[in-house]
Amino acid sequence: MTGRETTWTQKLAVGLLAAALFATLFAGYLAPSGYQTQFREATNARSSTGHLLGTDDLGRDRFSRVLYGMRISLFLAPLAAALSTLLAALVGGLAGYLGGTAERCCLFVVDLFLSIPWLFLLITVRALLPLNISPQASVLTTFLLLGILGWAASARVICAGARNLMASDFLWLARASGFSGAKLVRLHLLPNLRPALLAQFAISIPVFIIAEANLGALGLGVSEPLPSLGSLLRELQSGVLLHPSPWQFVPLAVLLVVVGCFQILINQLEVTA
Amino acid sequence: MKRFVLFPLIVLITAGAMAQSGSELRFCVRSEPKSLHPLLAEEESSGAIVYLTGGVLLRVNRATQEIEPELATSWKLSQENRTIQFTLRSGAHFSDGTPFSAEDVAYTMQQLMDPNLHSPTGDAFRSGEGKVTTKVIAPLRVEIAFPAPVANLVRLFDTVPILSAHSPQKEMAALGPFYIAEHKAGTYILLKRNPYYWKKDAQGKQLPYLDAVRVEIQQSREIEALRYKRGEVHLINVVLPDIFESFGADNSSLVRDAGVSGDAEQLWFNQSPAKSIPAYKHAWFTSTSFRRAVSEAINRADMARIIYHGHAQPAIGPVFAGNKFWVNNKLKPHPYNPSEALRSLKGDGFRQENGQLLDKLGNPVEFSIITNAGNHARESMAAMVQQDLAKIGIKVNVVTLDFHSLIERISDTFDYEACLLGMLNADLDPNSQMNIWLSSEPNHQWYPSQKTPATPWEAEIDRLMRAQASATDDHQRKELWDRVQEIAWEQEPFIYLVNKDALVAVAPTVKNARPSPLYPQTYWNVEELALAPAGH
Numbered sequence: 001m002t003g004r005e006t007t008w009t010q011k012l013a014v015g016l017l018a019a020a021l022f023a024t025l026f027a028g029y030l031a032p033s034g035y036q037t038q039f040r041e042a043t044n045a046r047s048s049t050g051h052l053l054g055t056d057d058l059g060r061d062r063f064s065r066v067l068y069g070m071r072i073s074l075f076l077a078p079l080a081a082a083l084s085t086l087l088a089a090l091v092g093g094l095a096g097y098l099g100g101t102a103e104r105c106c107l108f109v110v111d112l113f114l115s116i117p118w119l120f121l122l123i124t125v126r127a128l129l130p131l132n133i134s135p136q137a138s139v140l141t142t143f144l145l146l147g148i149l150g151w152a153a154s155a156r157v158i159c160a161g162a163r164n165l166m167a168s169d170f171l172w173l174a175r176a177s178g179f180s181g182a183k184l185v186r187l188h189l190l191p192n193l194r195p196a197l198l199a200q201f202a203i204s205i206p207v208f209i210i211a212e213a214n215l216g217a218l219g220l221g222v223s224e225p226l227p228s229l230g231s232l233l234r235e236l237q238s239g240v241l242l243h244p245s246p247w248q249f250v251p252l253a254v255l256l257v258v259v260g261c262f263q264i265l266i267n268q269l270e271v272t273a
Numbered sequence: 274m275k276r277f278v279l280f281p282l283i284v285l286i287t288a289g290a291m292a293q294s295g296s297e298l299r300f301c302v303r304s305e306p307k308s309l310h311p312l313l314a315e316e317e318s319s320g321a322i323v324y325l326t327g328g329v330l331l332r333v334n335r336a337t338q339e340i341e342p343e344l345a346t347s348w349k350l351s352q353e354n355r356t357i358q359f360t361l362r363s364g365a366h367f368s369d370g371t372p373f374s375a376e377d378v379a380y381t382m383q384q385l386m387d388p389n390l391h392s393p394t395g396d397a398f399r400s401g402e403g404k405v406t407t408k409v410i411a412p413l414r415v416e417i418a419f420p421a422p423v424a425n426l427v428r429l430f431d432t433v434p435i436l437s438a439h440s441p442q443k444e445m446a447a448l449g450p451f452y453i454a455e456h457k458a459g460t461y462i463l464l465k466r467n468p469y470y471w472k473k474d475a476q477g478k479q480l481p482y483l484d485a486v487r488v489e490i491q492q493s494r495e496i497e498a499l500r501y502k503r504g505e506v507h508l509i510n511v512v513l514p515d516i517f518e519s520f521g522a523d524n525s526s527l528v529r530d531a532g533v534s535g536d537a538e539q540l541w542f543n544q545s546p547a548k549s550i551p552a553y554k555h556a557w558f559t560s561t562s563f564r565r566a567v568s569e570a571i572n573r574a575d576m577a578r579i580i581y582h583g584h585a586q587p588a589i590g591p592v593f594a595g596n597k598f599w600v601n602n603k604l605k606p607h608p609y610n611p612s613e614a615l616r617s618l619k620g621d622g623f624r625q626e627n628g629q630l631l632d633k634l635g636n637p638v639e640f641s642i643i644t645n646a647g648n649h650a651r652e653s654m655a656a657m658v659q660q661d662l663a664k665i666g667i668k669v670n671v672v673t674l675d676f677h678s679l680i681e682r683i684s685d686t687f688d689y690e691a692c693l694l695g696m697l698n699a700d701l702d703p704n705s706q707m708n709i710w711l712s713s714e715p716n717h718q719w720y721p722s723q724k725t726p727a728t729p730w731e732a733e734i735d736r737l738m739r740a741q742a743s744a745t746d747d748h749q750r751k752e753l754w755d756r757v758q759e760i761a762w763e764q765e766p767f768i769y770l771v772n773k774d775a776l777v778a779v780a781p782t783v784k785n786a787r788p789s790p791l792y793p794q795t796y797w798n799v800e801e802l803a804l805a806p807a808g809h
Contacts, residue, residue, distance in 0.1 A: 038660050043579050057515075058579065058653055127678035131641035131689060132670055224656040224671040234649065 010268050013261035020258060024071035031064035036225035047247055054247040056235060060225075066251055069227035073209050074258065076143040081204035083147030088154035089197055095155070096162020097189060107159065113152035121149060122215060135226035142221060146208045154200040161196045165189055202266040206259040213255060229255045296484045296804045298783070300508040300796070301491040301500070305459055310444055311434040312385055312392040318490070324793055325464055325486055327434025328448020328471075330359055330378070331427065335789035335797040338597055338701060340427060344373065344435060344448065344471075353745060354422040361413040366469035368452035371440040375415040379407040380438035382417055394432050398423055424704035424742045450481040450800040462488045472800055482785075482803035486796075501778055502527070507804070508786075508795040509778035514581045514650070517776045531775040533586050534790035535593045535698035538654060540571075540642065540691060540768040544720040544727070547687035553636050554690065559728075561764055562621050568607050568768045569614035570665050571658055577771050580653050584776055588769035590758045591709075595790050596701050599751065601758040607765075615665045630666030639668040640690040643682060646673035654770060655693050683718060692718070693770075699792050703741060703754040710738050710757060719766045730764050782806070 023030060032050065033039075039051075039059035047054045053062035095106030125145055133141070165171055165188075174188050209229060215221035216230020232251035302318035314323040330345035345359040365373040385395040386405045398405065401421030408416045423429065440446035445453060450472070451464035464486040472480045489506065491497045498516045500506050502523075512520070512528055520527045542558035543550060550558070557563045573587035587606040592599050615625070622633030630638040642658065644651045652673060659669040674682070682689045698706065708716045712723040712731045726732035734757055741753035761767065775790035784803040788795050796802065 036660065038657070040575050040579060058656055123675050124678075127674050131643060131672050132639065134670065138670075138672075223673070224652060225659060 013264040027067040080147035087151035092155035092158030367446035481800040531788035
């Protein structure tokens with residue numbers, strides 16, 4: 001029974017993420033207008049045939065912005081997650097493989113990274129970026145920064161996994177059989193670390209989507225006029241307590257669904273691992 | 274047992290009902306006051322307490338913009354604004370009963386100019402090297418002499434609360450309509466009616482009408498608005514346009530548009546010879562015709578209509594239309610005319626290729642606008658400028674920065690191309706803008722701290738500003754200031770975008786309120802305010 005339920009929710013999650021991916025890939029065809037086009041005579045409009053989800057306070061079609069916003073979050077968050085997992089694998093894997101003083105040094109660096117208030121660091125680093133870069137380059141940089149700064153927690157997990165593997169019987173046997181260095185890592189360590197690495201990759205995706213949303217909510221995420229799920233959430237800051245419109249909550253609902261789907265897939269990955 | 278439970282319940286309900294119907298006015302400020310010393314007020318929350326508790330020699334009437342006598346019944350200026358003599362009101366007392374006299378004014382001036390106190394109010398009076406001397410001529414007559422002429426001297430006394438030289442309560446003794454009775458840090462400050470307040474109404478009844486004012490500390494404007502709607506606070510000095518619209522739709526009597534204010538939004542190009550700006554971009558930014566073309570391509574009316582829901586006016590210059598005496602009425606807003614802007618740019622050698630504007634050297638016209646993150650209206654304005662300028666082929670990159678980084682770029686490193694920011698001209702007098710218009714000043718934003726004026730028109734503004742500051746006749750000063758406004762209009766070092774209306778909320782139960790666009794918008798006549806029981 002439990003197995004059937006897991007399969008059902010997993011299928012639903014995959015289906016929803018696939019639909020989201022499809023919608024974002026073909027946003028150019030599905031969106032009724034550009035994400036930046038301002039219909040200044042129809043600001044804060046309700047849902048209509050012309051604007052399925054109404055318009056925002058500058059008259060931009062909300063449906064188009066959600067599609068393009070999802071594209072940014074869904075494509076760049078995995079990129080940042082891949083980068084952070086790679087860095088975590090390098091640092092954590094090396095620490096676990098070498099052990100001793102090298103491990104302590106690596107873990108010291110990891111602790112240092114974990115103790116940094118990353119939000120302030122991101123804000124500072126972003127303020128130092130050149131001003132005349134396109135919104136696309138700016139958003140790519142933001143996600144790359146998230147990837148570069150977000151590897152430390154994963155590195156601890158990978159390090160623990162690598163340390164356990166190095167102490168396992170089969171690795172002792174491999175070493176006794178003459179395996180060492182790159183060959184040992186390639187043939188024994190990495191294949192056995194793969195489930196942990198995949199789980200860390202999957203966990204990082206929603207974390208980075210939410211991190212970008214946090215930056216977006218502070219106005220420090222994606223530059224105008226490019227939308228992201230984070231920047232679209234900013235609509236909820238203006239007067240929503242006083243005159244809520246259901247359409248303003250669509251980006252929040254999309255974010256929750258996307259993050260929820262990733263969470264279901266992560267749980268499945270952890271079970272498999 | 275029931276009786277014992279019921280009794281405290283009745284007491285609580287009765288207390289609640291009395292709090293609702295009693296004459297305690299409540300409003301919110303954004304933060305805890307940094308200081309309760311009357312001479313150390315520098316931010317909104319300290320300013321509110323000082324305004325409500327401080328007695329001043331004269332007051333600028335926020336409705337008529339005229340100076341009116343308060344603790345001084347008359348005054349006389351002499352020696353080209355170097356000396357001022359006040360005749361004081363007799364029979365006035367501090368909140369603890371200590372009588373008011375010329376010695377208190379002398380003591381206040383001594384404290385105000387004490388360099389160890391670092392009074393921000395005192396900074397405006399520092400006109401030159403040398404000491405400020407105060408002479409008590411008689412118990413109710415005092416003369417204050419400054420080492421050099423002080424610009425806008427009379428009006429400056431509107432901001433100086435008089436301290437007591439003899440009261441055991443020292444600076445906490447108040448001459449204003451209220452005194453501080455209770456302070457719960459981070460929560461509220463309770464002000465109670467000053468029983469010795471000197472002012473009376475036309476019927477001879479002693480003012481203020483209110484028994485108390487509770488100043489509550491509330492950071493969130495939305496929560497403040499919700500509390501106002503629930504009747505828990507009576508006034509809001511600054512209502513956001515979205516909230517204003519929402520309230521207005523529910524009940525138009527909840528909010529008021531007090532008219533256009535000195536709160537302006539403006540855009541400027543960095544004209545300083547910063548290394549970070551390429552020479553070809555520096556040439557655009559220092560070109561008057563480029564700035565004017567950009568200005569002409571921006572639809573200010575749309576900004577006022579969309580972002581401020583019609584509660585803003587296209588801005589004309591450094592003086593807002595509500596500044597009755599000092600505004601230059603000959604000037605009109607720059608028209609929105611993108612085709613004329615493009616024609617003018619083409620006349621300067623710019624050309625369009627595939628919709629992109631190129632300069633005469635073939636460089637694509639593209640620049641970044643920085644603004645502070647978190648200000649939704651400002652970010653929306655930048656997005657509108659982006660779309661408007663795209664119509665004439667100019668590509669704009671909008672960059673939002675945290676406030677500290679933004680200030681560092683515009684005042685220290687000068688590593689930016691254009692900036693969109695607001696400016697609040699709370700003071701009506703042109704002298705309050707000396708630090709912006711003089712080319713040598715660090716607040717001359719487009720090219721600060723110049724050794725010598727970079728352009729002939731900046732040299733001309735320097736000359737006019739200095740001349741108006743030293744002139745004694747206001748009509749002569751007005752002529753000089755009018756010319757400065759004309760040059761600012763022609764050259765557009767600041768591209769003024771909109772002047773926001775002062776949107777305020779005054780509960781229908783508050784009587785005698787006359788909201789003004791000038792600070793403090795809703796309670797400037799607090800001694801006349803009264804509370805009617807709810808439902809009346």
